[in-house]
Amino acid sequence: MRNSLIILACLLSMLLSTAHASSDKSTQALLIELTTVKLNKAIPVLKALEENDGDKMLPLFNTLLKGQLYYVKSNKDLLSIEKVDGKKEYTDVFSGEALEPLATKLTKKIRVNNKLRRFLRDSIARIQLSSSEPESREKALISLLSQLDESTINTIRSLKVNESNTSVIELMDVAIAMYALSNSAEATERLQAVRTLDGRLENEVRNLLVSTVKNEADIKVKAAAEKSLASLEDRIENYQFVNKLFFGLSLGSVLLLAAVGLAITFGVMGVINMAHGEMIMLGAYTTYVVQMMMPNAIDYSLWVAIPLAFLVSGSVGVLIERGVIRHLHGRPLETLLATFGISLILQQLVRTIFSPLNRQVESPTWMSGSLDINPVLSLTLNRLYILAFALLVFGLLLLILNRTSLGLNVRAVAQNRNMAKAMGIRTDRVDAMTFGLGSGIAGMAGVALSQLTNVGPNLGQAYIIDSFMVVVFGGVGNLWGTLVAAFTLGIANKFIEPITGAVLASIIVLVFIILFIQKRPKGLFPQKGRAAE
């Protein structure tokens, strides 16, 4: 009790000192009002704060935008509470100094809703216009493009005089031109504005041009706007094509990851492994367990999870091969049923251990967000990493199969088991290793998929059909076929989807594969020669 009193006293003195520094009574009153005001009446308070003390309020607005602004119930002091690595960090909003922790009961969160967030973002942008960082200025300008009013434009005009960064100047010109185009009474000025805007890809520019084409009275301006708009649309279409291609590649990489393990067990060994999906699921659950064990280092968890998932799924794969599949050699139907049984057992096992509910796997910060190339084209980072990861795994697998003695043995056994045996290769061991390798890769796929979809007992079921589809389409026993098939199906799917919708797109792809297999039963790249028998 005494402790908390002392803390409160500290807080109070700190706040008083900041209040003294700004020496503005009404700001102080507004800050207290902020803690009591109703959500739908908060905007005027924030507006007044911005007008009073713009740049000083920046940390407050940022904290509020992030939903980390709290106040002490007893004296209405504001503070920021942020959860870092599972621990709460208490800091002073304005100075950023660390504060003593307070009991949860003593503080209350200041709530925000979408309207407030929107206002805060715009307000921060207005304040940031005169920031010292060129990047912040650029960001501020971009977010202000959608609501240009006279005062903002005047600020931009006055700031432009001293601006040195070229891309910021360009954006300022765009803003000024946009304002001129929609507000200027002079046709020449509007024409000039259209010329300045020519070649910009921003969405706001496009919308403005569309409305100009529709409403413009002056023929010259209208023609210029039409021309700009046409070339703009052309460029946007090109970028959208690239975007679609990326989506296709990304879907293809997911298919590749899911299928490449199967390409080994099914393609090379000829085992119809219905439990392949569950190997993926085990990999995803390994990620979950790793994150549970290291909750403070989510950013690094994947690097631990990838090799671990390989080991977990790989050793389960070896166990299955030694325990079940070995005894069913050359009996595909029985293998199919047995592995299907194993898949059900594994699913139920996971349900019993982890509960039937989906588990929460967090995305590391470096995998969230997107790579913005221009206003039209942005590639999501998680997809980009997964695409790279899929290609890496594929490359490694090729290396193992073509450059190592294990690979040599695997290929030998796949081509002619008896001859390989006669040459002194321990086919039993090679079988177990191959199956373990295929399963291990499925486990690594699971780590990647945990970043895209739900981690639950049914995860594997969703991918088993797709995996078989890719392997069969690509040609059984051919890794390159799997690669080509995965990307073909991914891209085809993503190009059909916008036209027909997601449901019909997958049906069309399936029908296409059925027809294709009718024509070429051995897939895209059939094996030739004696190995094919």
Added chain:
Amino acid sequence: MKLNKTLKNMVVGASASLFTMGAIAAEETIKVGVLHSLSGTMAISETTLKDTVLMMIEEQNKKGGLLGKQLEPVVVDPASNWPLFAEKTRELLTQEEADVIFGCWTSVSRKSVLPVIEELNGLLFYPVQYEGEESSKNVFYTGAAPNQQAIPAVDYLMNDLDVKRWVLAGTDYVYPRTTNKVLESYLKSKGVDEKDIMINYTPFGHSDWQSIVTDIKKFGGEGKKTAVVSTINGDANVPFYKELGNQGVSSEDIPVVAFSVGEEELSGIDTKPLVGHLAAWNYFQSVETEINEAFIAQWKSFIKDDKRVTNDPMEATYIGFNMWVKAVEKAGTTDVDKVEQAMIGLSVPNLTGGTATMNKNHHLSKPVLIGEIQDNGQLEVVWQTEGEVVGDAWSNFLPGSKDLISDWTAPISCGNYNTKTKQCTGQSL
């Protein structure tokens, strides 16, 4: 001989006492059937409701039961298998002679129960939000009808957020398709242009949302404020919100309002990408009323887990149960016809500080709440209707059901009465 006699006496005595005990038991309990899936895909959601009913029964028994008798739960497991729902209902009504049934989650399971419960004149309380277009004499619908969830949510977006363009995104099955049909004609009646509405359906468990989110972004980037009304079901929501977050679509730009994302669904996922998006329900755990806090505390101690959450269908079960208890007390019997008539017009307090009233059409009056998703998996109320909205069994925005009303009181006593032809059309569902 003597021994034999005593033995005989004992046996007779024992059997006699057994008999009387049995008789007492039969006389003194009221059987409450619980028809929720405890295994299969729906077990995730429905097990919670089974526990809720058991909790309510336990509490009622502590208060001394009902009409001087103890309540006895009869729990059966229809295993997420729709035809089995009908079989288990028959079992509950004929073998167990249950006086009332609390159960079902999906619409298809309710439709499967419907003919049996009507044939055997049972009583079912259905606690989940649904697409409407139904009213049976033997069913009380304690979840939301479309006008108690979807339409107020759209009103909120339209009036408070000035939304002008609409994406109606859903999973491809009955509930989203019917709801979207209702919403589409509602939006058009409000003057929204055809090309400002985009409708999109995806398969169950869809996980690759890249193109759809890009489409939504493009659709929303044309200068008018855009919102997504989502009837996307279950698992598919997580990758959808993740993709929105990754492509930089924030809740301030394009808010998503969902009808099937609640506390229970949020408890298993990473909520970071969802913060600020909206959900529409009739109850949130975060509502601060004394009655709600007591309910949450009771639930946590009953389930012996401090982390469990409460949700909207649980409140609907709570209201349904309390209402049934009150109706039985009012009627003085558990006879279905008498209880059914006693139900109409009854009011019990709901958990959000208002009262729930049973209307003539077997639907409840409920408040509609819009909440924003918070980073702790709870929903904060940002808007709510003034007072309660009366549930509408037949939507006024669908051509086929515009003229239909449901009124289970004399003289109409019909679930689908046509106000134009003045006839009970008999057009069932």
